[in-house]
Amino acid sequence: MTDTSQAVLMNGADLARSHVDRTADRAAEFERRTGRRPCLATVLVGDDPASATYVRMKQNRCRRAGIDSRHTPLPATTSTGELIDVIRGLSADPEVHGILLQHPVPQHVDERAAFEAIDPAKDVDGVTMHSFAAMAFGLDGFDSCTPGGILRLLDAYDVDPAGRTAVVIGRSPILGRPVSALLLARDATVTTCHSRTPDLPSAVRTADIVVAAVGRPEFVRGDWIKPGAVVIDAGYNPGNVGDVAFDEAVERAGMITPVPGGVGPMTISVLLEQTVDAAFRQAGPDGTS
Ligand code: NAP
Helix, strand or coil: CEECCCCEECCHHHHHHHHHHHHHHHHHHHHHHHCCCCEEEEEEECCCHHHHHHHHHHHHHHHHCCCEEEEEEECCCCCHHHHHHHHHHHHHCCCCCEEEECCCCCCCCCHHHHHHCCCHHHCCCCCCHHHHHHHHHCCCCCCCHHHHHHHHHHHHCCCCCCCCEEEEECCCCCCHHHHHHHHHHCCCEEEEECCCCCCHHHHHHCCCEEEECCCCCCCECHHHCCCCCEEEECCCECCCECCECHHHHCCCCCEECCCCCCCHHHHHHHHHHHHHHHHHHHHCCCCCC
């Protein structure tokens, strides 16, 4: 934990490192018990360079944590049906414990239909409707990775959402909606804002916890922040810029995540953790199934 004069910086980079170390120990334990490593299958449709970089990063982190990865690159012309066939094949393959379909897929592909082809037991990226329902009901299941990372950051800094007012800016299926669901399941009073929300600054001023997931650089201004609030910046824009005007917000926040080094590193660490969870669950108590 690093103190500035105004706010505590929530260090996701350090937290993610210790989190990945624990996951690596558990992956080694899985290998000792079963004679094989946990395995994450990654699927990338098309050749978007940013998506290719994300997938490579995930594979590298897997390797360092003792998790195998198996990559399926597919051409940009892949149809929804072809993609679903590939994902169903991975869902049925007993050697694969977790499946990650890199988002976004090309526009002509029905991403929701492709996500739903992932066996919920292997949905380690938390993208299926099954996982969303588990998050919303506060039941065991896989978290959407960035929202799960945000909750783990809050826990690590002893920020209990229960009884607090949380304002989430953004309602995307991979970020705004699931983080709202997780905060509600943890007894926060949650307002989810979006592009049609009137007077957003006034809504944000009510928040004990602000989650910015907008995709617009420095969109959330410092004078929107209630003094002492916890400010979580999930944004990641070109030039390593978040969705919060950090220099302004840090003057009023009680705690704040930097960009980079805040939410970002937690995302992959949750993916790895959940891949190992999936491997243990699929192996069963005696490690044989
Ligand atoms: P997205 O799908 O584009 O969603 C953006 C959301 O912001 C939408 O719900 C949109 O509202 C809302 N929004 C846009 N303009 C707004 C405005 N003027 N006022 C209020 N709300 C507005 O983006 P995303 O995938 O959720 O990503 C959000 C950010 O998080 C991006 O910076 C992205 O790079 C980052 N991200 C980081 C990680 C990580 O690992 N750290 C992972 C994923 C994403 P409507 O629904 O009304 O359009």
